[in-house]
């Protein structure tokens with residue numbers, strides 16, 4: 001744990017028999033959007049705003065996550081569902097430490113790895129080179145990278161229609177890029193792996209392979225979070241699901257129950 005394991009406030013109670021990996025305690029995330037210069041920039045105006053605790057007139061706030069609390073344990077795969085804009089990706093980014101909460105705290109065991117469709121790979125380099133760089137960036141040793149690289153390319157399926165691994169990534173379809181990113185990230189054992197919609201980008205065969213890989217990662221004692229609009233992916237991969245709506249945690253429980261409630265609500 002980066003900080004303490006027993007949170008204050010209303011976070012879920014830590015179960016003594018299991019090892020917590022992520023504790024989210026009453027977390028609020030607020031985006032501040034600057035809408036361009038429209039006056040009110042003078043030092044006097046700024047001082048007045050500080051004194052009256054108001055925002056600049058051209059700053060809009062979006063309260064994307066509102067007081068969310070839960071505890072995740074080792075070996076769990078947790079689905080995150082909810083309608084568009086409900087705060088799923090924002091919550092994942094807060095757990096990854098990429099967005100500071102405006103209020104509340106996130107405690108994590110180790111450094112969580114966020115795998116999103118936007119994870120950075122270099123477009124001008126070939127798929128093969130990106131595999132090497134990606135693996136080294138995740139802290140693997142060069143011999144390990146050499147051993148795993150062919151398996152990663154094979155898993156990603158990018159060579160199914162020709163030798164794409166030696167071509168620059170800018171020649172890939174967005175699905176091929178996402179599959180390669182998933183294959184690289186999934187090659188490593190993670191304490192906490194956060195996956196944002198990556199499984200939805202592949203075809204049926206790739207989805208089956210990646211769902212199997214998520215099960216393996218989970219079995220090797222990690223915790224996996226999966227954001228998806230595909231309830232089939234969530235049902236096939238996660239035994240626990242958290243449903244967010246309007247930034248608020250609406251339900252947290254067994255996947256079958258939460259998905260059924262979500263479907264009847266839509």
Ligand SMILES: Nc1ncnc2c1ncn2[C@@H]1O[C@H](COP(=O)(O)OP(=O)(O)OP(=O)(O)O)[C@@H](O)[C@H]1O
Pocket residue numbers: 031032033062064082083084085086087088089090091
């Ligand atoms: N970078 C940003 N700046 C400002 N507001 C943002 C930003 N990213 C997201 N938001 C806002 O935060 C809220 C939650 O967005 P978020 O992307 O977390 O939702 P989501 O549940 O992942 O949505 P989707 O299912 O459509 O991917 C939305 O109102 C969105 O407009």
